[in-house]
Structure formats: structure tokens, C-alpha cells
Amino acid sequence: MxxxxxxxxxxxxxxxxxxxxxxxxxxxxxxxxxxxxxxxxxxxxxxxxxxxxxxxxxxxxxxxxxxxxxxxxxxxxxxxxxxxxxxxxxxxxxxxxxxxxxxxxxxxxxxxxxxxxxxxxxxxxxxxxxxxxxxxxxxxxxxxxxxxxxxxxxxxxxxxxxxxSADALAEDELPGLxxxxxxxxxxxxxxxxxxxxxxxxxxxxxxxxxxxxxxxxxxxxxxxxxxxxxxxxxxxxxxxxxxxxxxxxxxxxxxxxxxxxxxxxxxxxxxxxxxxxxxxxxxxxxxxxxxxxxxxxxxxxxxxxxxxxxxxxxxxxxxxxxxxxxxxxxxxxxxxxxxxxxxxxxxxxxxxxxxxxxxxxxxxxxxxxxxxxxxxxxxxxxxxxxxxxxxxxxxxxxxxxxxxxxxDKDGYLFITGRAKDLIIRSGHNIDPALIENCLEQHPAVSLAAAVGRPDAYAGELPVAYVQLYDGHSVSEQELMSYAMDTIAERPACPKFIEILDALPVTAVGKVHKPSLRAAATERTIKELLGDLAEKLPTFEVCILDSGEMALKFEQALSDELEVAVDKLARELNLKR
Incomplete structure (x- = not known):
């Protein structure tokens, strides 16, 4: 219409x-x-x-x-x-x-x-x-x-x-549709x-x-x-x-x-x-x-x-x-x-x-x-x-x-994922490439991948994983300082940078970001649980076809952990 x-x-x-x-x-x-x-x-x-x-x-x-x-x-x-x-x-x-x-x-x-x-x-x-x-x-x-x-x-x-003057503007000065x-x-x-x-x-x-x-x-x-x-x-x-x-x-x-x-x-x-x-x-x-x-x-x-x-x-x-x-x-x-x-x-x-x-x-x-x-x-x-x-x-x-x-049949729209992996932090669209291009300019970094980790307050926070060139070394803190000094958009600065021996890749050699999102989510859960994290049984963060994340535990949780994990899942919008 x-x-x-x-x-x-x-x-x-x-x-x-x-x-x-x-x-x-x-x-x-x-x-x-x-x-x-x-x-x-x-x-x-x-x-x-x-x-x-x-x-x-x-x-x-x-x-x-x-x-x-x-x-x-x-x-x-x-x-x-x-x-x-x-x-x-x-x-x-x-x-x-x-x-x-x-x-x-x-x-x-x-x-x-x-x-x-x-x-x-x-x-x-x-x-x-x-x-x-x-x-x-x-x-x-x-x-x-x-x-x-x-x-x-x-x-x-x-x-x-x-x-x-606050007089009316002439019609020939005004814009059109x-x-x-x-x-x-x-x-x-x-x-x-x-x-x-x-x-x-x-x-x-x-x-x-x-x-x-x-x-x-x-x-x-x-x-x-x-x-x-x-x-x-x-x-x-x-x-x-x-x-x-x-x-x-x-x-x-x-x-x-x-x-x-x-x-x-x-x-x-x-x-x-x-x-x-x-x-x-x-x-x-x-x-x-x-x-x-x-x-x-x-x-x-x-x-x-x-x-x-x-x-x-x-x-x-x-x-x-x-x-x-x-x-x-x-x-x-x-x-x-x-x-x-x-x-x-x-x-x-x-x-x-x-x-x-x-x-x-x-x-x-x-x-x-x-x-x-x-x-x-x-x-x-x-x-x-x-x-x-x-x-x-x-x-x-x-x-x-x-x-x-x-x-749906009633005309309501549901967003289930993002084809381009945008990270959305408190309403700000953050392109992962902004972070990745910055980190890959560092002389020690061979490859970088940025993903969003769930956050109860911001929805998502940007984090990054890097792979170094052979024979090079740099600390994660040095990379954090480098990112803070280089990235123009403050909300895009990663909350943490983790150095891996090798970034996970698909069969055709592309970085597998779902694996990194899962790893970032697992780290977040353990950080938020604090001392309780030591009592957690083995668990897996699964990425569903819809793009949503779900927690899968190999065994039943204690009552104490069940309450804490259920609260976290709701705050971080994770499925159980």
C-alpha cells in the first residue's frame, strides 16, 4: 500500500x-x-x-x-x-x-x-x-x-x-519529498x-x-x-x-x-x-x-x-x-x-x-x-x-x-538471527570487522575474529579471539590496550581478547564463529557463577539452527546450581 x-x-x-x-x-x-x-x-x-x-x-x-x-x-x-x-x-x-x-x-x-x-x-x-x-x-x-x-x-x-528572522520561509527555499x-x-x-x-x-x-x-x-x-x-x-x-x-x-x-x-x-x-x-x-x-x-x-x-x-x-x-x-x-x-x-x-x-x-x-x-x-x-x-x-x-x-x-500468521515479526554477525550492544550495531581489522593490523596477530557474548545488561558485548603468527608473542593485555587506542567507536572495544593456538575453522577454511560464541558464553557463565562454577558438571553451549544458544548438561544439577543456572539462563536469554 x-x-x-x-x-x-x-x-x-x-x-x-x-x-x-x-x-x-x-x-x-x-x-x-x-x-x-x-x-x-x-x-x-x-x-x-x-x-x-x-x-x-x-x-x-x-x-x-x-x-x-x-x-x-x-x-x-x-x-x-x-x-x-x-x-x-x-x-x-x-x-x-x-x-x-x-x-x-x-x-x-x-x-x-x-x-x-x-x-x-x-x-x-x-x-x-x-x-x-x-x-x-x-x-x-x-x-x-x-x-x-x-x-x-x-x-x-x-x-x-x-x-x-523567524518569519515564514519562502516556498522556493523549501525542500520537496x-x-x-x-x-x-x-x-x-x-x-x-x-x-x-x-x-x-x-x-x-x-x-x-x-x-x-x-x-x-x-x-x-x-x-x-x-x-x-x-x-x-x-x-x-x-x-x-x-x-x-x-x-x-x-x-x-x-x-x-x-x-x-x-x-x-x-x-x-x-x-x-x-x-x-x-x-x-x-x-x-x-x-x-x-x-x-x-x-x-x-x-x-x-x-x-x-x-x-x-x-x-x-x-x-x-x-x-x-x-x-x-x-x-x-x-x-x-x-x-x-x-x-x-x-x-x-x-x-x-x-x-x-x-x-x-x-x-x-x-x-x-x-x-x-x-x-x-x-x-x-x-x-x-x-x-x-x-x-x-x-x-x-x-x-x-x-x-x-x-x-x-x-507468523497474525503479522508479527520474529528475528531469529543475523546473517552478517552484527554485534548489538545496548542498541548499537557493531560490525565485527571493525574489531577484526584493528587487531589484524597488530604485527603479532595473524587472524582475529570478533563475536558477541551474552550480557544481562547490554544484550551483547563484543569479545575477540586471535591467532598469532608463528614466532611472535604478545600478551592479551597488550592487545586490549592496542584495541582501546585504535578502535574509533568506544562501544566496539572488546571486553576481553583471548589468544588461541588456532581459530576454529569450517571445512572450507572459514572461521567458525558459532564455536567462538559458544566459548564466549561458556566463559561468561563461569565468571558470573563465581565459586559455584567449580561445582558445575560438564556442560555444552549449543548453537541452534535459529541462531539461539542453549545449555546442555551431562547430568542433573544440584538444587543450588539449578536455581543459579536457571536465573542466568533467563538473564542471558539462553535456552535450557
Whole structure:
């Protein structure tokens, strides 16, 4: 089914919302977690005014007809004005501030950055210092502006913004459905950072899917702790909510990365009458572990995504809150939306979401409901390809996701594995090649393989196994230090590196990663059991055809071990 668009661009959509409800709160930033809370808010009228000002600022400070604005910012109201203003004037390029300097230079060069905005100098982050260093290394001059905190010798974004008009933009300055809106960075399949090109149409298709599914209405309040460089933060919890005309609560500059925010989550729900909250599975699990010390009756349901949601977490949310935890499945290459919740019905534990008629999703090779295979996606949410690259994953209009799964007879999607062995850590897609290429550059390392080991908090954590050249020696700690110094993406740094005499290989000589995943899981279990591990009988970690892992013991466990192992299996999402 094709999507009918009532607005030709994001600007047109937000303009229409602001005209209807100019005084309604669009964005509320919590700045103090004390008992009374303190916050700053922007109305829809103020947001629209600032989007217009940002658009004019970017055109003024750039030589390009369609300027590219890269930014390194937390989830603050200014970031939203910059994001949607940049998409109106040209192209937005939100970047993860945790990327190292080399990676940021590479991405901004590829994007053709004209203006760079970053969180100003402050005592708790080095974002500004990194931005200054990157700006000096770019091949063309860029305008660098500090945001939120002032920087000596630079014009502060907020002060500069006030000098531009908030009058309506001329129609001939505005983008259309097929104009480019943003470049989102993603690890892709080779470990080399790529920029996924999202057009206005892609993002508005995500909005349509979101609105069909979520049924948000005037009076709803959504809490979002995800930054805008995360496609779920910008598209699902950001743009889609703004186009619905509802209030978004931003839980401090740090978002859900701050343990204090998680501890105060239920009190914020009560204070701001939040109706929908959630986050990546690890954030939701942390929330549920905090005693509910407030009136949370305003909540309608929770949502999660970014990585598979354990069935046990759905049960925990239901047990603690009496609410459903719905999952969203999306990709950067699909503007964040593929399968969405069906809030008309209870959640289906283990499901990644419901497949709407507004999107074409099929299982490659499947002949009937329930058949498994690679997920292929087609429709307006699907991007046009990676900027400046030929390795386009589209074939005849279909995006090959690399994920394996099936759709049941009721239209629910289940993800059962990953064709390309991506490691998903707290919602971050980590390409094993990023780790492997790094380690194989070490002069002592002949071969490296990275896999994900299960983790109760992060879902998966990256670990690596290496094989050394004959006659060479290096310690595992030296390799860990080398990886920490070399890998650009902090979440991709392995939690441990183990040196093997030889990596396990298949009959045709390819590294057999299931064996390494099993070994990593066995090591994890023994570490978590502590002293009890000495009492474990011989056991095996089996990799099932579905890609799931299961524990197999040669003999019955004692009551003490049975309780401990059963708890671990549930936390690590292992079958018995």
C-alpha cells in the first residue's frame, strides 16, 4: 500500500502543527533531578521560529546552496532546532560524540560539512575540544559554533541565532519529498563508517508508520532519553512525536546514560504526566529494577527497540507495572521503522513488532507464514543508498537487511538471527570487522575474529579471539590496550581478547564463529557463577539452527546450581 503525504516536507509538517497549537509545549528539558525538578521548555511556536532561524543561519554561514550541518550534541532542544532547521536548508548530519577524532574527520569529509555545531566547553565532556581538532583537519573551511556553553573567541549559537528572522520561509527555499534530509552514520557491513542517505520522503514515511501504530493524541507526553544521532531518538521519539503535536520530555543532557536519571525515572513520569516511555532494552531493564516510588498511572505502555527485547523483560514490565512493553524493529537504512507495535492488542513476547500494510516486508525464500529466511524490505522508508559508495544493499528495490526471521500468521515479526554477525550492544550495531581489522593490523596477530557474548545488561558485548603468527608473542593485555587506542567507536572495544593456538575453522577454511560464541558464553557463565562454577558438571553451549544458544548438561544439577543456572539462563536469554 502506498503512503499518501499531506505535507511535502518536514518543515511543512511542523509548520502546520505549530500553527494549530503554537503555545503547546513541544520540548521540555529536565535540568535538575531534585525533588521539585527544574526544567526549560520550548513551545511549538518557539521551535518553529528557531527552525526558521537555523535555516537562515546555515544559508548565511555557508557557500553551498544546500549546506550540510554536522553536529555533536546531546538530546537538548537546541539539537532539535538544528536537526530540523538543517533538513530544511540542506542536510543534517548528526554524529556520535563518542567517535574518535579520525572517524569524525572521515565522516565529515564524506558528508561535505559546511557548518559544525558542538556542545561548548564544559567540565564533564571533551566534545568541544574534539570538535575544534576535527574542524582544523577538514579539507575545506567550516563554520564552528558552540552550543549551550560559550567558548572563548567563538560566537555562541544561541546568541547568534537571535539575529536571524523567524518569519515564514519562502516556498522556493523549501525542500520537496525527494530532497535529501540527513546523513546518518552506520557501521555497515565492512567496519568502515558509512553515511546512510535519508530523504524527506523516507522520514515522513516513518512518521506515517509511527502515527498509524502508536495512536498518539493531544495530551500525550513521551519521554525520550535517546540522542538524535540514534535514528530511534531522531525519528521515533523525535520527529514522529513532534508531527503528532505532543510534548517530548528530555531527561537531562545525559539522558538514560546517567544512572541518576534512571533512578528518578518514575518520579519524572509522575511530575510530567508521561504517557509513553521506554528505551533500549538495557534502559528498560534498569528502570524496572528501580522501585516504583511514584504515581505512574499516566503511563499507557512502554516501548523498546535497538536490539532484541528478551521475553522475560516483557513479563517483568507486566508484573511490575501491569503494562505492555512493545518492541519496535527498524534500521538506519529505513529511517528507524520497519515493524511497529500493535497497541490494539497485548504484546507478543519475543516478537520484534507488527508488520503494517504501509510497508512491504517479505522473507526471502519463504513460501508460507512461519518460514524463516533473510528479511527484505521495500517501500518509502527505505533509503537510496550510502553516500559516495557503490556497495548498495538494494536489489530490485528490496533492501537486504542481513537479519534472519519469520512472520507468523497474525503479522508479527520474529528475528531469529543475523546473517552478517552484527554485534548489538545496548542498541548499537557493531560490525565485527571493525574489531577484526584493528587487531589484524597488530604485527603479532595473524587472524582475529570478533563475536558477541551474552550480557544481562547490554544484550551483547563484543569479545575477540586471535591467532598469532608463528614466532611472535604478545600478551592479551597488550592487545586490549592496542584495541582501546585504535578502535574509533568506544562501544566496539572488546571486553576481553583471548589468544588461541588456532581459530576454529569450517571445512572450507572459514572461521567458525558459532564455536567462538559458544566459548564466549561458556566463559561468561563461569565468571558470573563465581565459586559455584567449580561445582558445575560438564556442560555444552549449543548453537541452534535459529541462531539461539542453549545449555546442555551431562547430568542433573544440584538444587543450588539449578536455581543459579536457571536465573542466568533467563538473564542471558539462553535456552535450557
Amino acid at each position: 502506498s503512503i499518501s503525504y499531506s505535507h511535502p516536507s518536514i518543515y511543512h509538517y511542523l509548520n502546520a502543527v505549530a500553527e494549530k497549537r503554537p503555545e503547546a509545549v513541544a520540548l521540555r528539558l529536565v535540568i535538575d533531578l531534585n525533588d521539585d525538578f527544574q526544567d526549560l521548555s520550548w513551545s511549538y511556536g518557539e521551535l518553529l521560529d528557531n527552525i526558521r532561524r537555523v535555516s537562515r543561519l546555515l544559508r548565511d554561514r555557508s557557500q553551498s546552496d544546500r549546506p550540510v550541518c554536522s553536529f555533536l550534541l546531546p538530546n537538548i532542544p537546541q539539537a532539535h532546532a538544528i536537526m530540523w532547521g538543517a533538513e530544511t536548508a540542506g542536510v543534517a548530519n548528526p554524529l556520535n560524540p563518542l567517535l574518535n577524532e579520525d572517524a569524525l574527520v572521515q565522516l565529515m569529509e564524506a558528508a561535505g560539512t559546511d557548518v559544525l555545531m558542538a556542545l561548548g566547553p564544559n567540565p564533564v565532556s571533551d566534545i568541544w575540544q574534539k570538535a575544534e581538532a576535527v574542524a582544523k583537519r577538514l579539507s575545506k573551511p567550516v563554520t564552528l559554533l558552540p552550543v549551550f556553553f560559550p567558548a572563548e573567541s567563538y560566537e555562541l549559537f544561541e546568541q547568534l541565532l537571535g539575529g536571524y 525527494d530532497d535529501m534530509a540527513s546523513y546518518f552514520h552506520t557501521g555497515g557491513t565492512t567496519g568502515t563508517p558509512k553515511l546512510a542517505q535519508n530523504a524527506q520522503r523516507n522520514q515522513l514515511a516513518c512518521v506515517a508508520l509511527h502515527h498509524e501504530s502508536m495512536n498518539l493524541e493531544t495530551g500525550d507526553v513521551v519521554m525520550s532519553g535517546l540522542p538524535l544521532f540514534h535514528v530511534a531518538g531522531s525519528m521515533i521519539n523525535g520527529l514522529s512525536c513532534l508531527c503528532a503535536g505532543i510534548e517530548i520530555v528530555l531527561p537531562t543532557i545525559a539522558g538514560f546514560r546517567d544512572p541518576n536519571v534512571v533512578q528518578a525515572h518514575w518520579r519524572m513520569v509522575e511530575r510530567y504526566k508521561v504517557t509513553v516511555s521506554g528505551g533500549i532494552p538495557t534502559s528498560v531493564a534498569s528502570m524496572v529494577n528501580v522501585p516504583v516510588d511514584a504515581d505512574v498511572s499516566s503511563l499507557k505502555y512502554l516501548i523498546s527497540g535497538g536490539s532484541p527485547v528478551p521475553a522475560a523483560l516483557c513479563h517483568d514490565v507486566k508484573s511490575v507495572l501491569g503494562l505492555e512493553l512493545y518492541q519496535i524493529y527498524g534500521m538506519t537504512e529505513c529511517a528507524g521503522a520497519i515493524a511497529m507495535p500493535n497497541i490494539q492488542k497485548p504484546t507478543v513476547p519475543g516478537s520484534a513488532g507488527y508488520v503494517s500494510d504501509l510497508i512491504d516486508l517479505r522473507i526471502n525464500g519463504a513460501e508460507s507464514a512461519g518460514d524463516s529466511g533473510e528479511l527484505l524490505v521495500r517501500g518509502d522508508v527505505v533509503f537510496s543508498g550510502y553516500l559516495g559508495r557503490d556497495d548498495n544493499p538494494l536489489q530490485d528495490g528490496w533492501l537486504h537487511t542481513g537479519d534472519l526471521g519469520h512472520i
